[in-house]
Amino acid sequence: MFVTGAGGFLGGRIIEMAHLCGFAKVRAGVRRWNSAARVARFAVDIQLCDVLDQEQLDKNIRGIDTVVHCALGSRDVIVRGTANALDAAWRLGVKRFVHISTAEVYGKVSGEINETFPCRSMNNEYADAKIQAESICWNYNSKGLPVVILRPSIIYGPFGNQFVVRIAQSLYAGTLGNMQNTADGLCNLVYVDDMVRSIFYAIKDSRAVGQAFNINGPDKLTWNEYFRELAAALKMPAIKDLKATESKVKSTALGVLKPAASFLGGHYGDLILRLGSRLGLESRIERIRSFLRTTPSNFDLKLFSRKAHYSYEKAANLVGYYPRYDLLKGVELSVKWLWHEGYLERFTGSQ
Amino acid sequence: MKEGYLKIAIVGCGAISESYYLPALRRHNDVELTLVDTDEQRLEMVGNAFGTKKRIKDYHEILGEVDGAIVATPNSSHHRISIDFLRESSHVLCEKPLAVAATDAREMIAQAEQSGVTLSANNIRRLYPSFQAVKKLISEGSLGEVRSIVYLDGEDFSWPTVTGFFFDRQSSKGVLLDQGAHALDAICWWIGCKPDLISCRTDSFGGPEAAVAVRFKRGSTTGEVRLSWLARLRNRYSIECENGRILGGTRDWGKLTVGLGSEKPRIMEVDPTTESWRVLREKMVDNFLSVVAGKAEPLVPAREVVESLELIDESYAAAERFDMPWCDNVECI
Numbered sequence: 217m218f219v220t221g222a223g224g225f226l227g228g229r230i231i232e233m234a235h236l237c238g239f240a241k242v243r244a245g246v247r248r249w250n251s252a253a254r255v256a257r258f259a260v261d262i263q264l265c266d267v268l269d270q271e272q273l274d275k276n277i278r279g280i281d282t283v284v285h286c287a288l289g290s291r292d293v294i295v296r297g298t299a300n301a302l303d304a305a306w307r308l309g310v311k312r313f314v315h316i317s318t319a320e321v322y323g324k325v326s327g328e329i330n331e332t333f334p335c336r337s338m339n340n341e342y343a344d345a346k347i348q349a350e351s352i353c354w355n356y357n358s359k360g361l362p363v364v365i366l367r368p369s370i371i372y373g374p375f376g377n378q379f380v381v382r383i384a385q386s387l388y389a390g391t392l393g394n395m396q397n398t399a400d401g402l403c404n405l406v407y408v409d410d411m412v413r414s415i416f417y418a419i420k421d422s423r424a425v426g427q428a429f430n431i432n433g434p435d436k437l438t439w440n441e442y443f444r445e446l447a448a449a450l451k452m453p454a455i456k457d458l459k460a461t462e463s464k465v466k467s468t469a470l471g472v473l474k475p476a477a478s479f480l481g482g483h484y485g486d487l488i489l490r491l492g493s494r495l496g497l498e499s500r501i502e503r504i505r506s507f508l509r510t511t512p513s514n515f516d517l518k519l520f521s522r523k524a525h526y527s528y529e530k531a532a533n534l535v536g537y538y539p540r541y542d543l544l545k546g547v548e549l550s551v552k553w554l555w556h557e558g559y560l561e562r563f564t565g566s567q
Numbered sequence: 568m569k570e571g572y573l574k575i576a577i578v579g580c581g582a583i584s585e586s587y588y589l590p591a592l593r594r595h596n597d598v599e600l601t602l603v604d605t606d607e608q609r610l611e612m613v614g615n616a617f618g619t620k621k622r623i624k625d626y627h628e629i630l631g632e633v634d635g636a637i638v639a640t641p642n643s644s645h646h647r648i649s650i651d652f653l654r655e656s657s658h659v660l661c662e663k664p665l666a667v668a669a670t671d672a673r674e675m676i677a678q679a680e681q682s683g684v685t686l687s688a689n690n691i692r693r694l695y696p697s698f699q700a701v702k703k704l705i706s707e708g709s710l711g712e713v714r715s716i717v718y719l720d721g722e723d724f725s726w727p728t729v730t731g732f733f734f735d736r737q738s739s740k741g742v743l744l745d746q747g748a749h750a751l752d753a754i755c756w757w758i759g760c761k762p763d764l765i766s767c768r769t770d771s772f773g774g775p776e777a778a779v780a781v782r783f784k785r786g787s788t789t790g791e792v793r794l795s796w797l798a799r800l801r802n803r804y805s806i807e808c809e810n811g812r813i814l815g816g817t818r819d820w821g822k823l824t825v826g827l828g829s830e831k832p833r834i835m836e837v838d839p840t841t842e843s844w845r846v847l848r849e850k851m852v853d854n855f856l857s858v859v860a861g862k863a864e865p866l867v868p869a870r871e872v873v874e875s876l877e878l879i880d881e882s883y884a885a886a887e888r889f890d891m892p893w894c895d896n897v898e899c900i
Contacts, residue, residue, distance in 0.1 A: 235772070237899040249731030253724040253796040256734035257741075259773035264731070374893045409897065416900045540898065549893045556889060557778070557798040558721060 217419070218243045218280040220267055220301055221287035223251025225375050226316065226368075226411060230284055231255045233412045240419075245276055247287070254375065267297030273304040282312045282419050294345035295352070302356040302363075312362050312425070314418045315353045317346050319369045319404065319430060319526045326523045331367075331428050331530050340515075350428070357426050364418040365428040366411075369526045373408030373546060374553035380446075381559055384551075386510040387447050388563040391466065393456035398463050399439035399520035406433035407541035407549075414537045421535040429531040433546070434539045439520040445543055449551040450560070463517060470511045477508055572599045573859050574633040576657075578626050578648055579640035580604035580613040581729045583662055588637055589617045590845070591852035598856065601629055609729060631655040635859035638662060641732035642739060646671035653678040653686060660687045660855040664748035665869055667740060669876040676869050685858050687865035688872045692749045693756065694847050695820035696838030701806065701813055704825065705757050711809025713758055713788045718750050718804040720817040721795030724777070734775055741775030743767075744879055746794045750817070751781070751882075752875035754792065757806075758785060761874035765789075767882035768889045778889070781882050820847065 217234060221227040222244030234242045235258045244255045245265030252262050265276045267287045277283060283305045287297050298315065305313045320343035322329050323336030335347045350365055357363040372379040386392035414431045418424045447455045480488065492501040512520070531537035554560050575598050577584050592598060601621040604610040614622045623629065626648060636652040638645055638661045646666045649659045653675065665688040666672040679686035692698050704710055733739055755761050762785035769776035777796040793800060806813040814832070815823035820841055826832030841847060857863035
């Protein structure tokens with residue numbers, strides 16, 4: 217089995233689980249060596265594989281039965297990278313191609329969403345690129361490549377930067393909390409191991425071929441509930457009540473400040489830090505950095521208020537996928553991992 | 568050789584040569600430089616970038632022909648390549664870790680002594696004015712005996728490694744050998760000896776570990792070093808002494824905080840002239856050239872880092888896995 221994007225959150229866990237439970241002999245494809253530290257801890261084959269490089273893809277896919285395509289990046293990486301991976305898999309006789317898409321392909325929706333809903337563009341570069349990539353997948357499926365598309369909702373768990381590390385950091389920083397109607401949308405959390413198992417089902421069960429499946433967790437919770445559960449597992453005393461207007465003003469300010477800060481940080485970061493240190497402004501610089509890192513963006517706020525639930529019923533009925541990790545179990549493991557990696561020591565300032 | 572010129576070879580044209588050694592060396596117009604790398608494309612790219620015309624693929628071609636060699640190859644080859652140059656009486660500056668095992672390091676040192684040349688280690692943190700100030704504060708004894716040391720150093724691995732040798736489980740160890748070469752060397756240097764190992768835990772499942780915790784003691788001193796390639800840690804050291812404490816950043820060469828007795832801790836600006844990383848790397852490379860020219864002694868003689876390599880060896884030998892419940896009883900389908 218070959219996994220593209222094995223240096224990432226999901227790709228890394230596929231490699232770990234496949235290795236730990238002996239599901240398959242795996243080859244991990246990483247775009248750059250510096251993203252290999254996590255998977256290299258396991259005795260697995262690691263190869264450089266930029267999905268924009270057809271030669272590298274061919275080399276890695278030759279002799280492989282199954283490709284799990286997780287590589288992410290710019291629009292070009294998602295669209296052309298997927299086309300390249302499909303083409304290599306098709307030419308080289310791969311027996312199963314699992315494409316990791318996203319529930320974002322349904323666009324701005326509400327209610328119970330199943331796979332009969334159309335993919336809809338909502339002027340979001342990531343979602344639009346994923347829609348295009350899915351369309352290329354179906355072309356190759358028609359040509360005879362056995363393709364399965366999985367549309368995960370919100371994947372969380374150990375190594376989850378976006379929905380574990382960043383949320384925990386924001387809770388400590390007080391930029392997330394009890395956000396009332398700003399975060400009363402459904403959060404559709406799926407624990408990363410459940411997501412990986414859904415991939416294994418997609419590989420093992422021939423009924424999955426030519427199908428797209430939503431993959432979600434067992435709980436129907438709001439984002440506010442997730443924030444509360446995570447804060448409780450982190451043993452935080454109480455989470456902050458945040459007014460909707462306050463969050464919106466801050467996210468608007470973030471939208472204005474972030475591009476300027478990225479430019480300044482990228483070009484003059486060292487100089488700013490040195491000057492700040494000389495002038496004793498380190499704590500102010502740290503406060504600005506913390507604001508930029510932890511304040512929810514406009515995109516986040518839209519996500520937190522979306523009242524859609526992505527049903528995994530089709531995956532359950534057709535290939536027997538049922539999530540095994542409820543929020544309590546998933547959050548408990550995520551928090552243990554946060555302590556283990558030293559994040560919480562840093563966020564709480566202990567040690 | 569042009570008169571007055573030093574013949575220097577850089578063996579290995581990876582990221583460290585490109586970002587560290589070559590920018591420092593190109594300031595010297597009295598150096599005749601040879602680049603060595605088995606990868607022809609890399610040799611051409613780096614050679615063109617730094618205007619170095621003499622390029623070869625096999626270092627054996629220049630053995631005995633250079634005054635000094637900088638060995639900046641993957642860790643597992645430091646021993647073999649350094650010994651080859653030392654045997655031919657070239658001085659060697661070896662990238663850290665000096666070797667993958669203390670026995671290899673001792674063989675390298677013995678060869679240098681036998682050939683009458685020097686062997687230096689690029690343990691750059693020894694040049695940090697802040698680290699030197701810690702050494703001085705502890706040696707002077709004004710803070711009393713050291714009671715405990717905690718040293719935390721971690722970042723998401725971002726080194727632009729060209730070959731990825733760090734992650735080759737056949738030839739590489741992990742973050743303990745990589746960052747531990749700095750951290751455990753600093754500990755041994757500061758307290759003046761190698762402490763006894765209490766325990767070592769890593770996250771390895773058969774490959775190079777990406778996180779490690781080493782606990783140690785020496786007399787009444789206890790300590791812990793935690794290192795990571797997976798996440799940013801607090802990146803600081805904290806040294807509790809009988810009569811005070813020292814705090815500093817593991818990557819901050821310019822200052823540290825010292826508290827004596829019940830006094831409010833104060834920030835010590837130890838060297839405002841060391842404004843950037845560039846100054847430190849130039850100091851190390853300039854020293855090597857002076858050593859080769861017979862005008863100076865090495866700033867970091869290899870023999871001084873051997874104890875830390877012994878501690879690293881002992882740590883690997885005793886390593887147990889961290890408790891990581893998210894990797895226990897992983898269920899398939």
